[in-house]
Structures are given as C-alpha cells and as structure tokens.
Amino acid sequence: MKFTKMHGCGNDYVYVNLFEEKIADPAKVSIAVSDRHFGIGSDGLITIGPSDIADFRMRIYNADGSEAEMCGNGIRCVAKYVYDHKMTDKKEITIETGAGVKTLQLTVADGKVSLVRVDMGEPILKPDLIPVDASGEQVVDEPIEVEGREWKMTCVSMGNPHAVIFVEDTEHFELEKYGPEFEHHPRFPKRTNTEFVHVISPTEASMRVWERGSAETLACGTGTCATVMACILNHKTENKVLVHLRGGDLTIEYDPDNNHIYMTGPATEVFHGIWEEN
C-alpha cells in the first residue's frame, strides 16, 4: 500500500490515496500504521477518495481504529496532497467529510501549497448534538467532576465533540492523568476530545489536547476552533485568536455575521513509502 506521511502542526497522519489504492479494513490498518514502534508512526489514518458532492472525500481514523467525523489538521493536508500531487489545479476546493462539505482556500508558493484556510462551518452548541449529557441549551462554564475534582467545561462540536477546560498552566498540566478520564466520562456518550487552554490575551491563547482515540497529539484543528468558540462564549477573547499548540500555531477567526469559524494553518508532507501488511 503506497502511503504519504503528512502533518499539520505536528498532528501527523498516514494518508492513502484511494484513487490508486484499496483498503479493506481501514480501522485495522489505522491501528497498525499508527504504532510508533511497530508501524509507520502517526495519530491515525486518513483516506483521500472520490466524492459525489464535492471535489474530494476524506475519512479519518484515530490511532485506536475509531472513525471520527472530521479532522482540522488533516483536511489542510488533504488539500496540500491533492494540489501538490496534481490531482487538481484549483486554489479553492471542496472536501466531503463526516461533518459535511468544507470549502478550502489554498495559498501556493513555488508551485506547492504553503498555507490553507478552511471554512470549518458553524459550531454546534446544543448538548444532544455534541453529544454531552446536560439539561440546558448550551454547556458553558458548567461543572463536571473528574478524578475527585470539580472542573468547569464548555462544550462545542465542530462535527466532532470537544470539551474545553481553562487552566492556568498548560505546560505542566497532568494531561496523561486527566485526559483519559474526560475522554471516557459518562457524560460523553460518544467519548470526547478535551482541550486544556490558557488565555494569554484577548487575541492569543495556548492549548494542549487529549484526543479521543489518539491520546495526546501535538495539535488539533477542530479542537482549536472549539477552543476559540469557548473563549468567545466565556468572554475571554476577541473573535480572531492566534493559538499556540505544542506543534505550531493556528489562526482561528469567528465571523458572527454568518456564524462560521475559519481556520488558517500550514500543511507539511514528510515522506512517502510502501506499507506491507504482515
């Protein structure tokens, strides 16, 4: 199986072009290739294939084999892949995901995509659609008990579920201890991604993420969008925020006129190779 390893801010996936390859069991392949000792090493698997309703279709599988609806860092890499590999010459493309069709604007330098801006669509705030077990219209600064401590969470879906927690210090935060407890908390029927966020100023924040199905990753695009929405709902930032992640920076902008969130960031191809299934 021919593959390409790519990353967006260090959030790395194995990309397979389904115009050339077939994968019978993507969940199984994702688990195998993601292993950082016995596989290629990645946060999961992303497939690029044809779509009936958009220019391309992507599917994302976490490192544990579970399929997610959407991947913000992954979709920028898919855009870079299809342009750099001459599968399109368009600088505005549409990609079908499990969270609907997204429109992307490509910035090209020396014939290759250097930056991608994604219309990530509308944030979903209704608890049953996120999904999170809660009684109100939204979950904003609401208490949750995890590991004997009371935390305040704000929940946002960007097609996939996110719980955002504001903390004083992201660098020394015990992510390995608390991340899995949030992920598997009974209030999240489909598990959750959790972002631990420190607001630096009205236009800047730092964030670490525990991803559903992939543990800590160096960045999460949908998580960064959910974070900025949570910052706005809690009156902590303006509508445009530069977010520092372990693997790089993303710029997120919320447009109140159309209620859409826009994400701008890099996409990088690392290497390509051939995977032989054992």
Ligand SMILES: N[C@@H](CCC[C@H](N)C(=O)O)C(=O)O
């Ligand atoms: N890293 C991604 C999100 C990948 C899916 C997530 N772990 C989930 O299960 O929802 C991103 O950049 O958005």
